[in-house]
Amino acid sequence: MPNKLIIGTETEFGIMSRKIDGYDPVTSSLFTINHLRPFSALRILWDYENEDPLVDARGFVVDGEKERPTQDENLNLNKPLENGGRLYVDGAHPEYSTPECTNPRDVVIYEKAGEALMHLCLENANRLRKEEEKIFLYKNNTDGKGNSYGYHENYLMLRATQFEKIVQSLTPFLVTRQIFAGSGKVGTDNKADPAAFQISQRADFFETLIDLNTMAKRPIINTRDEPHADPKQFRRLHIIVGDANMAELSTYLKVGTTALILQMIDNEHFITGLELDNPLQAIKAISRDLTLKKGIKLANGKEYTPVEIQRAYLEEAYKYFGSMERDPVAFEIMDHWQEILNRLEKNPNELSRKIDWLIKYDLINNYREKKGFDWDNPKLAMMDLQYHDLNPEKGFYYTLLKDGYIDTMVSPGLVLLAKDSPPRDTRAYFRGMCIKKFPKEVYATSWSSVLFDIGNFTIKRVPLLHPLKGTEALVGNVFNRSETAEDLLRNLAA
Amino acid sequence: MGQQEREKKKSKDKTEKQAEANPEVVEKGKKIKEDIDELLDKIDDVLEENAEEFVKNYVQKGGE
Numbered sequence: 001m002p003n004k005l006i007i008g009t010e011t012e013f014g015i016m017s018r019k020i021d022g023y024d025p026v027t028s029s030l031f032t033i034n035h036l037r038p039f040s041a042l043r044i045l046w047d048y049e050n051e052d053p054l055v056d057a058r059g060f061v062v063d064g065e066k067e068r069p070t071q072d073e074n075l076n077l078n079k080p081l082e083n084g085g086r087l088y089v090d091g092a093h094p095e096y097s098t099p100e101c102t103n104p105r106d107v108v109i110y111e112k113a114g115e116a117l118m119h120l121c122l123e124n125a126n127r128l129r130k131e132e133e134k135i136f137l138y139k140n141n142t143d144g145k146g147n148s149y150g151y152h153e154n155y156l157m158l159r160a161t162q163f164e165k166i167v168q169s170l171t172p173f174l175v176t177r178q179i180f181a182g183s184g185k186v187g188t189d190n191k192a193d194p195a196a197f198q199i200s201q202r203a204d205f206f207e208t209l210i211d212l213n214t215m216a217k218r219p220i221i222n223t224r225d226e227p228h229a230d231p232k233q234f235r236r237l238h239i240i241v242g243d244a245n246m247a248e249l250s251t252y253l254k255v256g257t258t259a260l261i262l263q264m265i266d267n268e269h270f271i272t273g274l275e276l277d278n279p280l281q282a283i284k285a286i287s288r289d290l291t292l293k294k295g296i297k298l299a300n301g302k303e304y305t306p307v308e309i310q311r312a313y314l315e316e317a318y319k320y321f322g323s324m325e326r327d328p329v330a331f332e333i334m335d336h337w338q339e340i341l342n343r344l345e346k347n348p349n350e351l352s353r354k355i356d357w358l359i360k361y362d363l364i365n366n367y368r369e370k371k372g373f374d375w376d377n378p379k380l381a382m383m384d385l386q387y388h389d390l391n392p393e394k395g396f397y398y399t400l401l402k403d404g405y406i407d408t409m410v411s412p413g414l415v416l417l418a419k420d421s422p423p424r425d426t427r428a429y430f431r432g433m434c435i436k437k438f439p440k441e442v443y444a445t446s447w448s449s450v451l452f453d454i455g456n457f458t459i460k461r462v463p464l465l466h467p468l469k470g471t472e473a474l475v476g477n478v479f480n481r482s483e484t485a486e487d488l489l490r491n492l493a494a
Numbered sequence: 495m496g497q498q499e500r501e502k503k504k505s506k507d508k509t510e511k512q513a514e515a516n517p518e519v520v521e522k523g524k525k526i527k528e529d530i531d532e533l534l535d536k537i538d539d540v541l542e543e544n545a546e547e548f549v550k551n552y553v554q555k556g557g558e
């Protein structure tokens with residue numbers, strides 16, 4: 001079993017400019033990511049060799065065309081990063097993937113580093129643009145008109161774990177975790193029932209329970225089975241139901257609590273008896289109940305509030321992790337989880353400095369009351385959008401943070417470091433260090449490989465099929481001993 | 495920009511004066527209320543001017 005968690009997230013950013021005539025989101029996305037200076041001067045391909053997004057976790061392969069861009073397109077679309085992550089364009093959005101991390105604090109750090117890198121792109125890209133043509137980027141998930149773009153979490157799990165067991169144990173958890181992981185939203189989307197303000201950005205978009213699709217008829221449980229690792233040993237659970245968060249505690253709890261539940265499932269500690277009567281209805285109902293007091297119907301006929309359901313998971317986690325050798329990462333997650341659930345139950349308003357939907361609600365509702373606006377006033381929808389603006393001068397999350405209205409979890413110094421340094425305890429270390437140390441010789445990278453072109457006609461491929469190998473502990477010395485890429489390859493083979 | 499700086503200065507003056515008037519004991523509720531007022535004033539400085547048009551034009555292609 002993996003003795004460590006492996007977690008990574010992908011964020012698609014919303015993009016626009018004030019001028020609509022002649023504006024094209026794909027061109028603007030490419031323009032943005034190609035302004036990551038000085039980094040974009042490097043020409044490193046993305047290696048699509050091991051990618052197969054059409055394999056389904058339920059055990060079959062779906063028909064469809066695989067994406068395979070030409071070499072020039074590939075270079076234009078992909079910016080493998082020194083921190084082991086990846087910046088790229090997916091469809092009509094710029095997207096950032098964190099490197100593989102072993103704990104939720106690192107995920108927070110690398111997501112914040114991603115926001116900083118996107119901001120760097122934005123500053124460079126906008127330098128020569130006219131005011132009307134300047135690009136705006138948003139870390140959110142909806143345009144308020146029925147179009148959603150994703151925030152995906154990835155967790156490494158054991159191949160041996162049955163997919164049905166994951167679905168059964170995990171669904172009630174995913175449906176209810178929005179109470180601390182939701183980013184908040186003014187209004188509704190996708191023809192869903194009306195609401196003035198919702199907890200979740202994404203809840204309105206889920207129409208099925210389980211499916212391979214991520215773009216239409218979105219499922220609560222996504223079945224993409226593309227492990228980016230040895231497929232005999234591992235699966236990668238691809239969770240698409242979450243919101244992108246600005247608040248550090250929301251990101252930390254979202255990935256931390258989910259990782260704990262998945263670790264329990266991987267070790268056959270299943271959570272039963274919480275199956276929901278109608279998960280699709282529940283996810284939308286919970287998003288609309290800002291009091292958190294309404295009961296959700298379970299399959300067994302009982303009714304629990306979302307806090308009670310989360311508490312049941314927390315109790316299972318304390319039971320499971322309490323019986324093992326003490327894991328400080330797990331206990332830190334559970335202690336935060338418990339504190340937040342207590343506050344959500346007693347007085348959610350106390351969390352208006354800590355978790356996104358309550359920070360946002362507090363801000364917008366106070367403004368609304370002061371101005372005497374109704375909830376459908378466009379200024380409030382603008383505030384909702386602008387909360388997620390990646391420009392620190394404009395984005396309300398950042399301005400609130402600067403003025404001392406938000407509590408954070410990670411140090412700004414670590415975020416700064418994470419812009420160009422990989423985590424030390426996963427294979428991201430090897431990938432990131434290769435790019436950092438040998439930028440000219442690295443020909444291509446992917447999640448599971450680094451390819452070198454050292455000028456002798458053949459491309460050398462170093463496979464990275466195990467996410468916990470290639471760490472600083474295992475290869476740090478090899479990098480120290482290698483002056484050139486040729487040395488590195490020779491020392492790795494020795 | 496000029497207006498923003500003025501606002502900032504104004505609010506700074508305000509907090510300084512208030513600190514003089516009540517050297518230590520500031521009633522907590524009152525303080526929070528003032529903080530919120532100050533914050534809400536700032537929103538108008540930062541909020542996109544043509545909110546209605548901006549929001550209307552914010553149309554994304556579905557992603558993922």
